[in-house]
Amino acid sequence: CQLCHKHGEGVKLVVHHIVYRSQGGTNRVDNLITLCTDCHTTKNHQPGGKLYKWMKAKKKVTKQLKGATFMNILRKRIMTAFPEASFQYGSQTYVDRKNLLLPKGHFMDAIAISGIKSVGQMPDTVTLISQFRKKKRSLHEATARKGRKQPNTSSKRNEKNMNHARGLWLNDYVRVIGNHAKGYVKGFKSKGYYVYLTDGLGNYVLSNGKNYINRKQCRLITHNGNWQKAEQKLSLYEFK
Structure with missing residues (x-):
């Protein structure tokens, strides 16, 4: 949550429009931010609320999106180069990783995406x-x-x-x-x-x-x- 900074598996997040759609806010990434359900309330949306103040100030999301842009370009080129391949969304990878009892990590996701049913042995080190x-x-x-x-x-x-x-x-x-x-x-x-x-x-x-x-x-x-x-x-x- 970008307001109270709660995180973890028990926190439910929603996407919030900084400038409300009713006030002309768009679905552009720079107008979207993640909030937990405890912060995304009617009270915070109303005058005097924290989300209302964000809207009036037109809060800027300062995080750069170069990484996401690069990965989208790379994904498209990989799918073009390997038409027999398929891609998987993170929501399914999360479930597969949990079923394999794997912790969060880039190469853990790669293991989950591979489609194996069980992990026989984990390495002690990784190569960077x-x-x-x-x-x-x-x-x-x-x-x-x-x-x-x-x-x-x-x-x-x-x-x-x-x-x-x-x-x-x-x-x-x-x-x-x-x-x-x-x-x-x-x-x-x-x-x-x-x-x-x-x-x-x-x-x-x-x-x-x-x-x-x-x-x-x-x-x-x-x-x-x-x-x-x-x-x-x-x-x-x-x-x-």
């Missing part, structure tokens, strides 16, 4: 894949930015922002000698590398209390392109 941008995006400067004495007219990188140094490149997957910590190179320093380390189960760790790894402690596992892969405990991944 994310994109990493290697290129420095800032253009040359006409005036010096904060922290610089001179404008960076040639787009020159400082040492921390170099894309490679001393045998390693940005986004290379490395390990720390002496423990199980592994991670991706994020930047460079005169005698080492900046690496965000995990213990292999998605837990963030520090080496000697810092993100900085001395080159003598660091060993290359594999060179990478623009993608990162990490394992995370299932208990950390699940939606709360």
